[in-house]
Amino acid sequence: MTMKRILTLAVLAAASLGALAQQALWGQASCVSPEINADNTVTFRLKAPKAVRVQLTGDFLPAQKISTPRGEFEIPGVADMTETDGGMWQYTTPEPLAPELYSYTMLVDGLKINDPSNVHRIRDVQSVTDVFLIPGERADLYAVHDVPHGTVSKQWYHSDKLGMDRRLTVYTPAGYESSGKRYPVFYLLHGMGGDENAWTELGRAAQILDNLIAQGKAEPMIVVMTNGNAALQAAPGESSLGFAAPTINLPKTMDGSFEDAFPEVVNFIDRNYRTVRSKKARAIAGLSMGGFHSMHISKQYPDMFDYVGLFSAAMEPYKEVHSPVYDDLDAKLKAQFSRKPALYWIAIGDTDFLYEANKAYRKKLDDNGYKYEYYETPQGHIWKNWRIYLTEFVPQLFKKS
16 A cells, blocks of 8 residues: 555545544524624524514513413513514614523424524423523622532432432532531532532523622532432433433422422531531521422521522422421421521512412411511522522522521
């Protein structure tokens, strides 16, 4: 074989390997979408020359209400996109958008798709949405800035009570690895259908903690984000179940199992991290189902948490559920509040389907003279509100005697 032929084969082989290694380079976006304009209006585009109708649905559009077996819910609104030259469809928001992290998808002749020009996506239960951030005001807490960054890790622990190894997400503040200090711990719980990834992905928890700590508005703390689905090891695709489809219809949902086993999580964290092992250095909060868990865990173990946050919390167990965890609520609340928690914080949106249940729970606390703080926002059962609640709750932690 001649040297020329050897060189030719070598070049072809290298080219072939390069094509395989970089095949994703050829899928370039056909347009810019979303485009945040100078006035904070946003333009969305989709190249779909054969489409008859293209629509946009997102949480920045007027919400629609739907009825479900669990009550009335708000869902993102829908707007028609307009076809321009060459099969390009376009929609520009009629008004500037306020600073916030927004999500959206597109509908092409009724089929929901993700924006092929936007690679930034987040999964929420079974839905995968495109996201974008309008900077400014509170939303700046959701962005990555040039500040010291904490570390987010995934940890596995064994639960004897649940009979399995389980995964959780742990945020340690900047400097944890080298400081030698002990830190307070905040246990942050997700809602129904969520998992140990929800608060870092949808809730921007790591960015919020980094920024609040860097600004001196929050104490450095460890944040533990559990998987509140007592029948599962970990998030979909991250356990021995393989690439199982996410669902909210899981066994052991809000049946007392998770609450009963929660001390195992606290013990694991105290054994494996430099924590301050006392009630005054522990907080627990959660959204929706996680708020339900936080309420019941904190009154089930009244000497474990000094700070409690209920974000759009479910309040009552299902009628068919019977667990010792949910028995004797009045007596357990009396025991909890007799110990004078440093902060008992309740927050909900004014159109949340759980609003009346929260109102009734606050009346119970009022009737018994139990001290709490209340924070109300517009809108409903949405991540926009839960991110707000996190930014309001965290600065209050571990600062009251």
